[in-house]
Amino acid sequence: MTTNASRGDEVLDSLRRHAKRITEPKRAVVQVLVDARDHLTADEITQRAQLLRGDVSPSTVYRILEELEDLALVVHSHMGHAAAVYHLTGQNHGHVTCASCHVTFEVPSDAFNRLANELMSSLGFELDRHHVALSGICAACRAEID
Numbered sequence: 682m683t684t685n686a687s688r689g690d691e692v693l694d695s696l697r698r699h700a701k702r703i704t705e706p707k708r709a710v711v712q713v714l715v716d717a718r719d720h721l722t723a724d725e726i727t728q729r730a731q732l733l734r735g736d737v738s739p740s741t742v743y744r745i746l747e748e749l750e751d752l753a754l755v756v757h758s759h760m761g762h763a764a765a766v767y768h769l770t771g772q773n774h775g776h777v778t779c780a781s782c783h784v785t786f787e788v789p790s791d792a793f794n795r796l797a798n799e800l801m802s803s804l805g806f807e808l809d810r811h812h813v814a815l816s817g818i819c820a821a822c823r824a825e826i827d
């Protein structure tokens with residue numbers, strides 16, 4: 682089992698391998714991402730990083746997220762009209778989001794296999810399962826409509 686501490690070390694090691702400086706704000710952002718149970722916006726990451734280190738500015742967090750994305754350590758996704766959310770790579774899933782109450786769910790990547798295969802064979806189109814959430818109506822909202 683990978684612990685949070687070792688996951689954080691892996692990310693920091695990878696930064697070192699790419700000759701990136703390990704600053705205190707960077708450590709804070711990595712720790713926030715490792716500890717996160719959910720998908721966080723840049724604002725949420727900034728707020729949590731500031732609890733660890735008071736002097737982390739939003740622009741610093743954006744730069745760090747950009748660097749982590751360039752190294753494929755972090756990915757972002759878009760859930761409906763809300764701000765983009767970020768998390769560490771390596772979680773294989775797609776997203777669906779409710780257009781009514783904006784709850785989002787992670788869906789196993791396999792759930793998209795048929796669609797992905799169909800798009801590839803008919804259009805030569807490679808589906809990105811993660812970047813943009815599929816929109817729809819969740820079970821709870823459907824129950825209210827009925």
Ligand SMILES: [Zn+2]
Pocket residue numbers: 757758759765812
């Ligand atoms: Zn995007």
Ligand SMILES: [Zn+2]
Pocket residue numbers: 720758768774775776787811
């Ligand atoms: Zn995700």
Ligand SMILES: [Zn+2]
Pocket residue numbers: 779780781782783784818819820821822823
């Ligand atoms: Zn809903």
